[in-house]
Amino acid sequence: MxxxxxxxxxxxxxxxxxxxxxxxxxxxxxxxxxxxxxxxxxxxxxxxxxxxxxxxxxxxxxxxxxxxxxxxxxxxxxxxxxxxxxxxxxxxxxxxxxxLPIETDTYSLAETLTSDPYFDGDEAEIRLMEAIDKLPEKQRTTFELRYFEELPYAEISEITGTSVGALKANYHHATQKLYKYLGVVEDED
Structure with a gap:
């Protein structure tokens, strides 16, 4: 068939x-x-x-x-x-x-990424991945599903078993931490 x-x-x-x-x-x-x-x-x-x-x-x-x-x-x-x-x-x-911590003399996430033969990211992507890796698990999962997969909060809620309100808060806190880590200044509009 x-x-x-x-x-x-x-x-x-x-x-x-x-x-x-x-x-x-x-x-x-x-x-x-x-x-x-x-x-x-x-x-x-x-x-x-x-x-x-x-x-x-x-x-x-x-x-x-x-x-x-x-x-x-x-x-x-x-x-x-x-x-x-x-x-x-x-x-x-x-x-x-x-x-191991993210950055030590013997290990770094960036080193792991760049040494992987399947990784072809640039410096900005490496810094973003380092920043994301530092997020608490719930914030990281919410951020990844919302930002990278572009899933709606309702679907993320079904996947994670978390309320939409909590997911929105997780995403907001995650983005604020990422802005801070990456040195990005948010527009004050």
Whole structure:
């Protein structure tokens, strides 16, 4: 069975839940969402190898649980939630390795980023990533989903289980901390 790549998510999920179209539908889901999931996970885990591990675990969980997906949220929201949980789980498992401060004689986030063969950012991006990494987890997650993924607060609320008001406050505090760290002066309009 050939499935159109433009098929809406709702129909794609239905096809993924039917045995005769399951594999092709899942391949389309992977093609459609892997880049976005990779980006979200990468911002949490920083390294390409850890990100790939978490992405693979995410896709395995999606495959195993797609039959139970009821469509109460968007497919992307459900998958973002799984991806963030996988990234956080990997962070907890690797926590002893990540106990070093951001800048020491032997370690810096910028060094980790620039030594990664998949990283092609410039100095500004490195400084931004360093600043984001210093944010508390809730503020960092809110900022990344809102700023980089351009998700609406309502969807972020579903993903994180946090109220929209708290998310707006997290985003505001995160941007203020980032402005301060980066030395950016906000317009007084």
């Amino acid at each position: 050939k499935i159109s790549p433009d098929i809406p998510d709702e129909e794609l999920v239905e096809l993924a839940q039917q045995s005769e179209s399951q594999e092709e539908a899942f391949r389309l889901i992977v093609d459609r969402y892997s880049p976005m999931l990779y980006a979200v996970i990468r911002r949490v885990l920083i390294t390409h190898d850890d990100t790939n591990d978490a992405l693979q675990n995410t896709l395995i969980k999606v495959w195993k649980n797609l039959g139970h997906f009821e469509g109460k949220s968007k497919l992307s929201t459900w998958m973002y939630t799984i991806a963030l949980n996988e990234a956080r789980s990997l962070l907890r498992r690797n926590r002893p390795e990540r106990q």
